[in-house]
Amino acid sequence: MQYDYIIAGGGGAGLSLLYRILHQETLREKQILVIDQDLKNKNDRTWCFWEEGEGLFEPVVRHQWPTLEFKTEQFVNKFALQKYRYKMIRGLDFYNYVLDVATKSERVTFKHEKILHLSSQNDQAKVITDSGQYEAAYVFNSTSLLNPKINTDNSLLQHFMGWEIKTSKPMFDDQVGTLMDFSLNQDHGATFMYVLPVNSQQALIEYTLFSPVVLDKDTYRNQLATYINGVLGISEYNIVDDEFGVIPMSLQKFRPSLGKHIINIGTAGGHTKASSGYTFQFIQKNTQSIVQNLVAEKSPLVKPSFREKMFQWYDRTLLEVMISQKMTGKAIFATMFKKLAPEKILTFLDNETNFLQDLSVMSSVPTVKFLPSALKQMFR
Ligand SMILES: Cc1cc2nc3c(=O)[nH]c(=O)nc-3n(C[C@H](O)[C@H](O)[C@H](O)COP(=O)(O)OP(=O)(O)OC[C@H]3O[C@@H](n4cnc5c(N)ncnc54)[C@H](O)[C@@H]3O)c2cc1C
Numbered sequence: 333m334q335y336d337y338i339i340a341g342g343g344g345a346g347l348s349l350l351y352r353i354l355h356q357e358t359l360r361e362k363q364i365l366v367i368d369q370d371l372k373n374k375n376d377r378t379w380c381f382w383e384e385g386e387g388l389f390e391p392v393v394r395h396q397w398p399t400l401e402f403k404t405e406q407f408v409n410k411f412a413l414q415k416y417r418y419k420m421i422r423g424l425d426f427y428n429y430v431l432d433v434a435t436k437s438e439r440v441t442f443k444h445e446k447i448l449h450l451s452s453q454n455d456q457a458k459v460i461t462d463s464g465q466y467e468a469a470y471v472f473n474s475t476s477l478l479n480p481k482i483n484t485d486n487s488l489l490q491h492f493m494g495w496e497i498k499t500s501k502p503m504f505d506d507q508v509g510t511l512m513d514f515s516l517n518q519d520h521g522a523t524f525m526y527v528l529p530v531n532s533q534q535a536l537i538e539y540t541l542f543s544p545v546v547l548d549k550d551t552y553r554n555q556l557a558t559y560i561n562g563v564l565g566i567s568e569y570n571i572v573d574d575e576f577g578v579i580p581m582s583l584q585k586f587r588p589s590l591g592k593h594i595i596n597i598g599t600a601g602g603h604t605k606a607s608s609g610y611t612f613q614f615i616q617k618n619t620q621s622i623v624q625n626l627v628a629e630k631s632p633l634v635k636p637s638f639r640e641k642m643f644q645w646y647d648r649t650l651l652e653v654m655i656s657q658k659m660t661g662k663a664i665f666a667t668m669f670k671k672l673a674p675e676k677i678l679t680f681l682d683n684e685t686n687f688l689q690d691l692s693v694m695s696s697v698p699t700v701k702f703l704p705s706a707l708k709q710m711f712r
Pocket residue numbers: 340341342343344345346367368369370376377378379380381445446447448474475476575576577578579597598599600609610611612613615
């Protein structure tokens with residue numbers, strides 16, 4: 333069977349794109365094949381991100397916070413958000429929400445197969461799996477098959493273990509999320525705790541590091557237990573859910589496409605922010621633009637704007653400073669949260685500041701440490 337679109341990898345990016353295509357009247361005739369080796373029936377991750385107003389996936393937002401905190405041993409910056417809300421979506425809720433709509437549509441076919449190879453020829457793209465081969469006008473790929481090589485010279489890993497705990501007594505303020513608590517041992521690299529209460533007795537607590545290599549699982553567990561007991565003062569709790577994740581923060585260029593007919597999306601398309609690991613909101617921006625192009629019968633390959641290229645340069649600069657250890661992650665974020673309005677930092681990390689605001693963010697960090705990296709990354 334001939335498909336219009338093949339979505340190779342139906343995770344965060346693939347299903348966001350599918351949902352957007354299915355909601356476009358102009359694309360109602362399109363036949364879509366979604367291939368994923370996984371059934372997407374487990375809560376394999378929790379997405380947090382900040383957003384203005386209501387987004388497309390608002391119905392599955394589990395909780396949102398109007399106030400955030402940034403902490404070190406020296407200071408606490410607790411700030412009420414103005415235009416943004418910090419939001420949480422459980423992976424499983426998102427998958428079910430999209431799959432509920434998609435499995436009812438006669439023009440969407442699902443195959444649970446392992447993709448082995450992708451190729452682009454003349455005016456078609458081909459996907460070879462362990463059980464067959466499929467062709468379409470466009471393949472939207474979010475598997476790692478076309479990813480660049482990542483190593484300790486060009487990348488850091490953002491790795492974390494999270495426990496969602498339930499306490500026997502009310503212990504949390506569910507209106508305040510801790511974005512980063514850096515008051516931890518920094519021996520392995522930038523290390524912080526993330527505390528997101530979803531009600532007064534339940535919170536997601538995540539031990540997170542930006543460093544070259546992952547740790548053994550017991551280290552994350554010990555750090556979580558020590559923090560919950562020692563810092564949060566909670567001795568009685570149950571772990572009701574857990575997650576472990578590794579997100580690449582890389583100087584490497586993730587190719588946006590292979591030929592004209594294979595478009596990389598999600599992390600595979602370079603939509604993970606190199607300096608922070610946040611991806612969800614960039615997936616939304618990118619898949620929205622792809623669908624706009626498809627509706628306008630243009631190539632779905634979305635070229636980065638001049639401003640987006642500038643933000644990629646800022647990201648690579650910040651990451652290079654951390655990789656080369658000119659300044660620690662803790663010192664960089666603490667400097668920014670001490671000197672700048674927190675909402676401006678979030679706007680900057682969301683690629684939404686204007687040039688003057690970029691300058692004020694840049695002037696908050698030491699020029700002598702950032703300028704050599706900025707120049708090096710400018711000419712890459
Ligand atoms: C545990 C975890 C927590 C995260 N939390 C956040 C967060 O809070 N905020 C944020 O912005 N980002 C977060 N991220 C980063 C990022 O948002 C996610 O990784 C996001 O899922 C990326 O979407 P994606 O579509 O690129 O990849 P995925 O969602 O991983 O989707 C890729 C899909 O491809 C399938 N696949 C892969 N290889 C093959 C193959 N060979 N054949 C068939 N199928 C294949 C997989 O099964 C998967 O379904 C997190 C990542 C992880 C791992």
